[in-house]
Amino acid sequence: MPLLLLFLAACDPADDAAAPDTVADDTAAGVPSGALDPALFLAEGLAADIRTEACTLSGGTTTTCYRIEVHSLPTEHDVGPFCPRSVTDDARVTGIWIEDGAVFDASGAFIEGLATFYDDDNWQLYDESTGAVNVTASYEACEAAARPDVDPAYQNYCVECSTDYLDAGTTSTYLLPVTPVPLASPAEIDRMGVVGLALNGVDFDPPAPVEAILANYTIAAFDDCGGHVNLHAGYHYHAATGCPTEVAQSDAHAPLIGYALDGYGLYAMLDTAGTEPSDLDACRGHADATRGYHYHVASPGENMFIGCFHGEQGEREGGEGPPP
Ligand SMILES: [Zn+2]
Ligand SMILES: [Zn+2]
Structure with missing residues:
Protein backbone atom coordinates (compact mmCIF):
# COMPACT_ATOMS: atom_id res chain seq x y z
CA MET A 1 0.00 0.00 0.00
CA GLU A 76 -2.89 6.98 -18.97
CA HIS A 77 -3.76 9.52 -21.68
CA ASP A 78 -3.42 9.88 -25.46
CA VAL A 79 -0.63 11.79 -27.19
CA GLY A 80 -1.97 14.39 -29.65
CA PRO A 81 -3.70 15.56 -31.73
CA PHE A 82 -1.59 18.69 -32.26
CA CYS A 83 -1.98 20.64 -35.54
CA PRO A 84 -5.10 20.98 -37.68
CA ARG A 85 -4.87 19.61 -41.24
CA SER A 86 -7.38 22.10 -42.63
CA VAL A 87 -8.67 25.51 -41.64
CA THR A 88 -12.04 23.82 -41.18
CA ASP A 89 -10.74 21.44 -38.45
CA ASP A 90 -12.29 22.32 -35.10
CA ALA A 91 -10.91 22.05 -31.58
CA ARG A 92 -12.02 18.42 -31.17
CA VAL A 93 -9.33 17.26 -33.60
CA THR A 94 -6.57 19.72 -32.69
CA GLY A 95 -4.45 20.67 -29.69
CA ILE A 96 -3.74 24.00 -28.04
CA TRP A 97 -1.47 27.03 -28.20
CA ILE A 98 -0.62 29.40 -25.38
CA GLU A 99 -0.06 33.15 -25.50
CA ASP A 100 0.07 35.87 -22.87
CA GLY A 101 -1.16 33.68 -20.05
CA ALA A 102 -4.10 32.27 -21.98
CA VAL A 103 -4.80 28.93 -23.68
CA PHE A 104 -6.19 28.88 -27.22
CA ASP A 105 -7.49 25.94 -29.24
CA ALA A 106 -5.06 25.42 -32.12
CA SER A 107 -8.03 24.97 -34.42
CA GLY A 108 -8.13 25.58 -38.15
CA ALA A 109 -9.83 28.91 -37.50
CA PHE A 110 -7.01 29.90 -35.13
CA ILE A 111 -4.41 29.04 -37.80
CA GLU A 112 -6.41 31.03 -40.35
CA GLY A 113 -6.45 34.04 -38.04
CA LEU A 114 -2.76 34.10 -37.03
CA ALA A 115 -1.89 37.20 -39.09
CA THR A 116 -4.53 39.11 -37.15
CA PHE A 117 -3.78 37.41 -33.83
CA TYR A 118 -0.11 38.41 -33.99
CA ASP A 119 -0.73 41.55 -36.06
CA ASP A 120 1.81 40.45 -38.70
CA ASP A 121 0.87 39.72 -42.31
CA ASN A 122 3.82 37.35 -42.76
CA TRP A 123 1.81 34.63 -41.01
CA GLN A 124 0.47 32.26 -43.70
CA LEU A 125 0.32 28.69 -42.40
CA TYR A 126 -2.28 27.47 -44.89
CA ASP A 127 -3.05 27.30 -48.60
CA GLU A 128 -5.62 30.00 -49.38
CA SER A 129 -7.14 28.04 -52.26
CA THR A 130 -7.48 24.63 -50.57
CA GLY A 131 -7.48 25.52 -46.86
CA ALA A 132 -4.78 22.89 -46.24
CA VAL A 133 -2.56 23.69 -43.25
CA ASN A 134 1.24 23.33 -43.56
CA VAL A 135 2.16 20.58 -41.07
CA THR A 136 5.55 18.93 -40.49
CA ALA A 137 4.27 15.45 -41.28
CA SER A 138 7.55 13.54 -41.62
CA TYR A 139 10.61 12.72 -39.52
CA GLU A 140 12.77 15.01 -41.67
CA ALA A 141 10.35 17.91 -41.38
CA CYS A 142 10.05 17.42 -37.62
CA GLU A 143 13.83 17.37 -37.24
CA ALA A 144 14.25 20.53 -39.33
CA ALA A 145 11.46 22.51 -37.71
CA ALA A 146 11.24 21.39 -34.06
CA ARG A 147 14.39 23.19 -32.99
CA PRO A 148 15.15 26.79 -32.04
CA ASP A 149 17.05 27.46 -35.31
CA VAL A 150 14.17 26.47 -37.55
CA ASP A 151 15.13 25.49 -41.12
CA PRO A 152 13.85 28.47 -43.20
CA ALA A 153 12.10 25.98 -45.48
CA TYR A 154 9.73 25.26 -42.61
CA GLN A 155 8.78 28.82 -41.75
CA ASN A 156 4.99 29.12 -41.74
CA TYR A 157 4.41 25.55 -40.60
CA CYS A 158 2.46 24.12 -37.73
CA VAL A 159 5.12 21.92 -36.14
CA GLU A 160 4.33 18.50 -34.77
CA CYS A 161 6.40 15.36 -34.28
CA SER A 162 5.10 11.83 -33.85
CA THR A 163 6.14 9.50 -31.05
CA ASP A 164 6.68 7.02 -33.93
CA TYR A 165 9.88 8.94 -34.69
CA LEU A 166 11.33 8.13 -31.28
CA ASP A 167 13.62 5.20 -30.65
CA ALA A 168 11.44 2.74 -28.73
CA GLY A 169 14.38 1.88 -26.47
CA THR A 170 14.90 5.46 -25.34
CA THR A 171 14.68 6.10 -21.62
CA PRO A 206 11.26 24.60 -18.83
CA PRO A 207 9.32 27.25 -20.75
CA ALA A 208 9.03 26.55 -24.48
CA PRO A 209 11.21 29.01 -26.47
CA VAL A 210 8.14 30.77 -27.80
CA GLU A 211 10.09 33.83 -29.04
CA ALA A 212 12.19 31.66 -31.39
CA ILE A 213 9.16 29.66 -32.47
CA LEU A 214 7.13 32.74 -33.34
CA ALA A 215 10.09 34.54 -34.97
CA ASN A 216 10.10 31.70 -37.51
CA TYR A 217 6.35 31.89 -38.09
CA THR A 218 5.84 28.46 -36.62
CA ILE A 219 3.40 27.16 -34.03
CA ALA A 220 4.77 24.21 -32.01
CA ALA A 221 1.28 23.08 -31.03
CA PHE A 222 0.69 21.23 -27.77
CA ASP A 223 -1.93 18.54 -27.37
CA ASP A 224 -4.81 19.14 -24.99
CA CYS A 225 -2.64 17.71 -22.20
CA GLY A 226 -0.07 20.51 -22.65
CA GLY A 227 2.57 18.23 -24.15
CA HIS A 228 4.35 17.77 -27.46
CA VAL A 229 7.18 15.72 -28.90
CA ASN A 230 10.75 16.51 -29.84
CA LEU A 231 13.34 14.04 -31.03
CA HIS A 232 15.66 14.63 -28.04
CA ALA A 233 13.35 14.79 -25.03
CA GLY A 234 10.50 12.72 -26.45
CA TYR A 235 7.04 13.64 -25.24
CA HIS A 236 7.15 16.37 -22.58
CA TYR A 237 4.81 18.84 -20.90
CA HIS A 238 4.86 22.64 -21.05
ZN1 LIG B 1 8.71 21.40 -25.92
ZN1 LIG C 1 0.32 23.97 -0.90
Whole structure:
Protein backbone atom coordinates (compact mmCIF):
# COMPACT_ATOMS: atom_id res chain seq x y z
CA MET A 1 0.00 0.00 0.00
CA PRO A 2 1.45 3.39 -0.92
CA LEU A 3 2.45 5.62 1.94
CA LEU A 4 -0.19 8.18 1.06
CA LEU A 5 -3.00 5.67 1.41
CA LEU A 6 -1.70 4.66 4.82
CA PHE A 7 -1.64 8.32 5.67
CA LEU A 8 -5.17 8.84 4.38
CA ALA A 9 -6.42 5.98 6.50
CA ALA A 10 -4.69 7.24 9.62
CA CYS A 11 -5.35 10.95 9.41
CA ASP A 12 -8.32 12.99 10.50
CA PRO A 13 -8.71 15.32 7.49
CA ALA A 14 -10.10 18.10 9.70
CA ASP A 15 -6.94 18.31 11.78
CA ASP A 16 -3.98 19.40 9.63
CA ALA A 17 -1.81 20.28 12.58
CA ALA A 18 -1.75 16.70 13.79
CA ALA A 19 -0.91 15.24 10.39
CA PRO A 20 2.89 14.91 10.62
CA ASP A 21 2.61 13.01 13.89
CA THR A 22 0.22 10.49 12.40
CA VAL A 23 2.73 9.42 9.73
CA ALA A 24 4.08 6.31 11.40
CA ASP A 25 5.66 4.78 8.29
CA ASP A 26 9.10 3.23 8.80
CA THR A 27 10.68 5.24 5.99
CA ALA A 28 9.15 8.57 6.88
CA ALA A 29 9.72 9.06 10.59
CA GLY A 30 9.94 12.77 11.23
CA VAL A 31 9.61 13.60 7.52
CA PRO A 32 6.49 15.41 6.30
CA SER A 33 4.26 13.23 4.14
CA GLY A 34 5.25 15.46 1.19
CA ALA A 35 8.58 13.62 0.92
CA LEU A 36 9.00 11.87 -2.42
CA ASP A 37 7.14 8.56 -2.38
CA PRO A 38 8.49 6.22 -5.09
CA ALA A 39 5.32 4.11 -4.87
CA LEU A 40 3.30 6.96 -6.41
CA PHE A 41 4.96 6.63 -9.84
CA LEU A 42 2.97 4.60 -12.36
CA ALA A 43 4.69 1.25 -12.91
CA GLU A 44 3.86 1.42 -16.65
CA GLY A 45 5.95 4.57 -16.99
CA LEU A 46 9.06 3.08 -15.40
CA ALA A 47 11.84 1.34 -17.32
CA ALA A 48 13.31 -0.15 -14.12
CA ASP A 49 12.50 -0.43 -10.43
CA ILE A 50 13.25 2.78 -8.53
CA ARG A 51 16.27 2.38 -6.29
CA THR A 52 18.54 4.64 -4.27
CA GLU A 53 22.15 5.56 -4.91
CA ALA A 54 24.71 8.10 -3.78
CA CYS A 55 24.53 11.40 -5.69
CA THR A 56 25.88 14.93 -5.67
CA LEU A 57 23.31 17.72 -5.98
CA SER A 58 23.70 20.99 -7.91
CA GLY A 59 24.94 22.82 -4.81
CA GLY A 60 27.62 20.22 -4.12
CA THR A 61 25.79 18.36 -1.35
CA THR A 62 26.54 14.65 -1.32
CA THR A 63 23.44 12.70 -0.40
CA THR A 64 21.16 9.84 -1.42
CA CYS A 65 18.97 10.05 -4.52
CA TYR A 66 16.22 7.97 -6.02
CA ARG A 67 17.26 6.64 -9.43
CA ILE A 68 14.11 6.82 -11.57
CA GLU A 69 14.33 5.44 -15.12
CA VAL A 70 11.32 6.42 -17.23
CA HIS A 71 9.96 5.89 -20.75
CA SER A 72 8.83 9.55 -21.09
CA LEU A 73 5.58 8.40 -22.69
CA PRO A 74 2.20 8.74 -20.97
CA THR A 75 0.27 5.51 -20.51
CA GLU A 76 -2.89 6.98 -18.97
CA HIS A 77 -3.76 9.52 -21.68
CA ASP A 78 -3.42 9.88 -25.46
CA VAL A 79 -0.63 11.79 -27.19
CA GLY A 80 -1.97 14.39 -29.65
CA PRO A 81 -3.70 15.56 -31.73
CA PHE A 82 -1.59 18.69 -32.26
CA CYS A 83 -1.98 20.64 -35.54
CA PRO A 84 -5.10 20.98 -37.68
CA ARG A 85 -4.87 19.61 -41.24
CA SER A 86 -7.38 22.10 -42.63
CA VAL A 87 -8.67 25.51 -41.64
CA THR A 88 -12.04 23.82 -41.18
CA ASP A 89 -10.74 21.44 -38.45
CA ASP A 90 -12.29 22.32 -35.10
CA ALA A 91 -10.91 22.05 -31.58
CA ARG A 92 -12.02 18.42 -31.17
CA VAL A 93 -9.33 17.26 -33.60
CA THR A 94 -6.57 19.72 -32.69
CA GLY A 95 -4.45 20.67 -29.69
CA ILE A 96 -3.74 24.00 -28.04
CA TRP A 97 -1.47 27.03 -28.20
CA ILE A 98 -0.62 29.40 -25.38
CA GLU A 99 -0.06 33.15 -25.50
CA ASP A 100 0.07 35.87 -22.87
CA GLY A 101 -1.16 33.68 -20.05
CA ALA A 102 -4.10 32.27 -21.98
CA VAL A 103 -4.80 28.93 -23.68
CA PHE A 104 -6.19 28.88 -27.22
CA ASP A 105 -7.49 25.94 -29.24
CA ALA A 106 -5.06 25.42 -32.12
CA SER A 107 -8.03 24.97 -34.42
CA GLY A 108 -8.13 25.58 -38.15
CA ALA A 109 -9.83 28.91 -37.50
CA PHE A 110 -7.01 29.90 -35.13
CA ILE A 111 -4.41 29.04 -37.80
CA GLU A 112 -6.41 31.03 -40.35
CA GLY A 113 -6.45 34.04 -38.04
CA LEU A 114 -2.76 34.10 -37.03
CA ALA A 115 -1.89 37.20 -39.09
CA THR A 116 -4.53 39.11 -37.15
CA PHE A 117 -3.78 37.41 -33.83
CA TYR A 118 -0.11 38.41 -33.99
CA ASP A 119 -0.73 41.55 -36.06
CA ASP A 120 1.81 40.45 -38.70
CA ASP A 121 0.87 39.72 -42.31
CA ASN A 122 3.82 37.35 -42.76
CA TRP A 123 1.81 34.63 -41.01
CA GLN A 124 0.47 32.26 -43.70
CA LEU A 125 0.32 28.69 -42.40
CA TYR A 126 -2.28 27.47 -44.89
CA ASP A 127 -3.05 27.30 -48.60
CA GLU A 128 -5.62 30.00 -49.38
CA SER A 129 -7.14 28.04 -52.26
CA THR A 130 -7.48 24.63 -50.57
CA GLY A 131 -7.48 25.52 -46.86
CA ALA A 132 -4.78 22.89 -46.24
CA VAL A 133 -2.56 23.69 -43.25
CA ASN A 134 1.24 23.33 -43.56
CA VAL A 135 2.16 20.58 -41.07
CA THR A 136 5.55 18.93 -40.49
CA ALA A 137 4.27 15.45 -41.28
CA SER A 138 7.55 13.54 -41.62
CA TYR A 139 10.61 12.72 -39.52
CA GLU A 140 12.77 15.01 -41.67
CA ALA A 141 10.35 17.91 -41.38
CA CYS A 142 10.05 17.42 -37.62
CA GLU A 143 13.83 17.37 -37.24
CA ALA A 144 14.25 20.53 -39.33
CA ALA A 145 11.46 22.51 -37.71
CA ALA A 146 11.24 21.39 -34.06
CA ARG A 147 14.39 23.19 -32.99
CA PRO A 148 15.15 26.79 -32.04
CA ASP A 149 17.05 27.46 -35.31
CA VAL A 150 14.17 26.47 -37.55
CA ASP A 151 15.13 25.49 -41.12
CA PRO A 152 13.85 28.47 -43.20
CA ALA A 153 12.10 25.98 -45.48
CA TYR A 154 9.73 25.26 -42.61
CA GLN A 155 8.78 28.82 -41.75
CA ASN A 156 4.99 29.12 -41.74
CA TYR A 157 4.41 25.55 -40.60
CA CYS A 158 2.46 24.12 -37.73
CA VAL A 159 5.12 21.92 -36.14
CA GLU A 160 4.33 18.50 -34.77
CA CYS A 161 6.40 15.36 -34.28
CA SER A 162 5.10 11.83 -33.85
CA THR A 163 6.14 9.50 -31.05
CA ASP A 164 6.68 7.02 -33.93
CA TYR A 165 9.88 8.94 -34.69
CA LEU A 166 11.33 8.13 -31.28
CA ASP A 167 13.62 5.20 -30.65
CA ALA A 168 11.44 2.74 -28.73
CA GLY A 169 14.38 1.88 -26.47
CA THR A 170 14.90 5.46 -25.34
CA THR A 171 14.68 6.10 -21.62
CA SER A 172 15.61 9.02 -19.40
CA THR A 173 17.07 8.60 -15.93
CA TYR A 174 16.41 11.02 -13.10
CA LEU A 175 18.28 11.35 -9.85
CA LEU A 176 16.02 13.09 -7.32
CA PRO A 177 17.14 13.67 -3.72
CA VAL A 178 15.45 11.46 -1.12
CA THR A 179 15.62 14.42 1.27
CA PRO A 180 15.49 17.83 -0.47
CA VAL A 181 18.27 20.28 0.44
CA PRO A 182 17.10 23.91 0.53
CA LEU A 183 19.30 26.59 -1.03
CA ALA A 184 20.30 29.84 0.69
CA SER A 185 18.76 31.64 -2.31
CA PRO A 186 16.67 30.16 -5.13
CA ALA A 187 18.24 28.87 -8.35
CA GLU A 188 17.10 29.85 -11.83
CA ILE A 189 15.39 27.35 -14.09
CA ASP A 190 17.89 26.14 -16.72
CA ARG A 191 16.20 26.58 -20.10
CA MET A 192 18.13 23.57 -21.42
CA GLY A 193 17.31 21.40 -18.44
CA VAL A 194 14.18 19.97 -16.91
CA VAL A 195 11.83 21.18 -14.18
CA GLY A 196 10.54 17.90 -12.86
CA LEU A 197 8.85 14.61 -13.45
CA ALA A 198 5.17 13.69 -13.65
CA LEU A 199 4.01 10.54 -11.88
CA ASN A 200 3.63 8.89 -15.30
CA GLY A 201 7.33 9.36 -16.10
CA VAL A 202 6.94 12.34 -18.48
CA ASP A 203 9.12 15.48 -18.13
CA PHE A 204 7.82 18.81 -16.96
CA ASP A 205 10.00 21.02 -19.15
CA PRO A 206 11.26 24.60 -18.83
CA PRO A 207 9.32 27.25 -20.75
CA ALA A 208 9.03 26.55 -24.48
CA PRO A 209 11.21 29.01 -26.47
CA VAL A 210 8.14 30.77 -27.80
CA GLU A 211 10.09 33.83 -29.04
CA ALA A 212 12.19 31.66 -31.39
CA ILE A 213 9.16 29.66 -32.47
CA LEU A 214 7.13 32.74 -33.34
CA ALA A 215 10.09 34.54 -34.97
CA ASN A 216 10.10 31.70 -37.51
CA TYR A 217 6.35 31.89 -38.09
CA THR A 218 5.84 28.46 -36.62
CA ILE A 219 3.40 27.16 -34.03
CA ALA A 220 4.77 24.21 -32.01
CA ALA A 221 1.28 23.08 -31.03
CA PHE A 222 0.69 21.23 -27.77
CA ASP A 223 -1.93 18.54 -27.37
CA ASP A 224 -4.81 19.14 -24.99
CA CYS A 225 -2.64 17.71 -22.20
CA GLY A 226 -0.07 20.51 -22.65
CA GLY A 227 2.57 18.23 -24.15
CA HIS A 228 4.35 17.77 -27.46
CA VAL A 229 7.18 15.72 -28.90
CA ASN A 230 10.75 16.51 -29.84
CA LEU A 231 13.34 14.04 -31.03
CA HIS A 232 15.66 14.63 -28.04
CA ALA A 233 13.35 14.79 -25.03
CA GLY A 234 10.50 12.72 -26.45
CA TYR A 235 7.04 13.64 -25.24
CA HIS A 236 7.15 16.37 -22.58
CA TYR A 237 4.81 18.84 -20.90
CA HIS A 238 4.86 22.64 -21.05
CA ALA A 239 1.50 23.19 -19.36
CA ALA A 240 -0.45 21.45 -16.61
CA THR A 241 -3.97 20.99 -17.95
CA GLY A 242 -5.02 18.21 -15.60
CA CYS A 243 -4.34 15.12 -17.74
CA PRO A 244 -1.54 13.20 -16.01
CA THR A 245 -2.15 11.14 -12.89
CA GLU A 246 -2.90 13.15 -9.76
CA VAL A 247 -2.85 12.00 -6.14
CA ALA A 248 -5.64 13.55 -4.08
CA GLN A 249 -4.74 14.82 -0.63
CA SER A 250 -6.61 13.99 2.57
CA ASP A 251 -7.36 17.67 3.14
CA ALA A 252 -8.66 20.22 0.63
CA HIS A 253 -5.13 20.83 -0.69
CA ALA A 254 -4.41 20.63 -4.43
CA PRO A 255 -3.46 17.15 -5.70
CA LEU A 256 0.14 16.00 -6.17
CA ILE A 257 1.11 15.84 -9.87
CA GLY A 258 4.83 15.01 -9.65
CA TYR A 259 8.17 16.04 -8.20
CA ALA A 260 10.54 18.85 -9.08
CA LEU A 261 14.21 18.17 -9.87
CA ASP A 262 15.08 19.30 -6.33
CA GLY A 263 12.83 16.60 -4.87
CA TYR A 264 10.06 18.87 -3.59
CA GLY A 265 6.48 17.98 -4.50
CA LEU A 266 4.72 19.55 -7.48
CA TYR A 267 1.02 20.13 -6.84
CA ALA A 268 -1.74 21.42 -9.07
CA MET A 269 -2.38 25.16 -9.04
CA LEU A 270 -5.80 25.06 -7.35
CA ASP A 271 -7.12 23.42 -4.19
CA THR A 272 -10.36 21.42 -4.22
CA ALA A 273 -12.34 24.65 -3.81
CA GLY A 274 -10.70 26.10 -6.95
CA THR A 275 -8.49 28.55 -5.05
CA GLU A 276 -4.80 29.28 -5.67
CA PRO A 277 -2.65 29.63 -2.51
CA SER A 278 -2.08 33.30 -1.70
CA ASP A 279 1.31 32.91 0.00
CA LEU A 280 3.47 31.43 -2.80
CA ASP A 281 7.07 32.64 -3.03
CA ALA A 282 8.88 33.58 -6.27
CA CYS A 283 9.40 29.89 -7.02
CA ARG A 284 5.63 29.28 -6.60
CA GLY A 285 6.31 27.37 -3.39
CA HIS A 286 5.16 27.49 0.21
CA ALA A 287 5.21 25.18 3.23
CA ASP A 288 2.53 23.62 5.36
CA ALA A 289 2.63 21.25 8.33
CA THR A 290 1.48 18.26 6.30
CA ARG A 291 3.68 18.49 3.19
CA GLY A 292 6.59 20.68 4.23
CA TYR A 293 7.89 22.91 1.40
CA HIS A 294 6.26 22.23 -2.00
CA TYR A 295 5.30 23.94 -5.25
CA HIS A 296 2.01 24.79 -6.93
CA VAL A 297 2.37 24.86 -10.73
CA ALA A 298 1.35 27.92 -12.75
CA SER A 299 -1.76 28.17 -14.90
CA PRO A 300 -1.44 26.43 -18.29
CA GLY A 301 -1.18 29.65 -20.31
CA GLU A 302 1.89 30.90 -18.48
CA ASN A 303 4.45 28.70 -20.28
CA MET A 304 6.03 27.69 -16.98
CA PHE A 305 5.44 25.34 -14.08
CA ILE A 306 7.47 26.97 -11.29
CA GLY A 307 9.48 30.19 -11.07
CA CYS A 308 12.76 28.86 -9.65
CA PHE A 309 14.22 26.03 -7.59
CA HIS A 310 14.02 26.28 -3.80
CA GLY A 311 16.46 23.40 -3.34
CA GLU A 312 19.58 21.86 -4.82
CA GLN A 313 18.72 20.01 -8.00
CA GLY A 314 19.28 16.40 -8.80
CA GLU A 315 19.78 15.64 -12.46
CA ARG A 316 18.42 14.05 -15.60
CA GLU A 317 20.83 11.77 -17.41
CA GLY A 318 20.28 11.39 -21.15
CA GLY A 319 17.46 13.02 -23.09
CA GLU A 320 19.67 16.10 -23.42
CA GLY A 321 19.16 18.81 -25.97
CA PRO A 322 17.07 21.92 -26.49
CA PRO A 323 13.43 21.67 -25.47
CA PRO A 324 11.40 23.39 -28.19
ZN1 LIG B 1 0.32 23.97 -0.90
ZN1 LIG C 1 8.71 21.40 -25.92
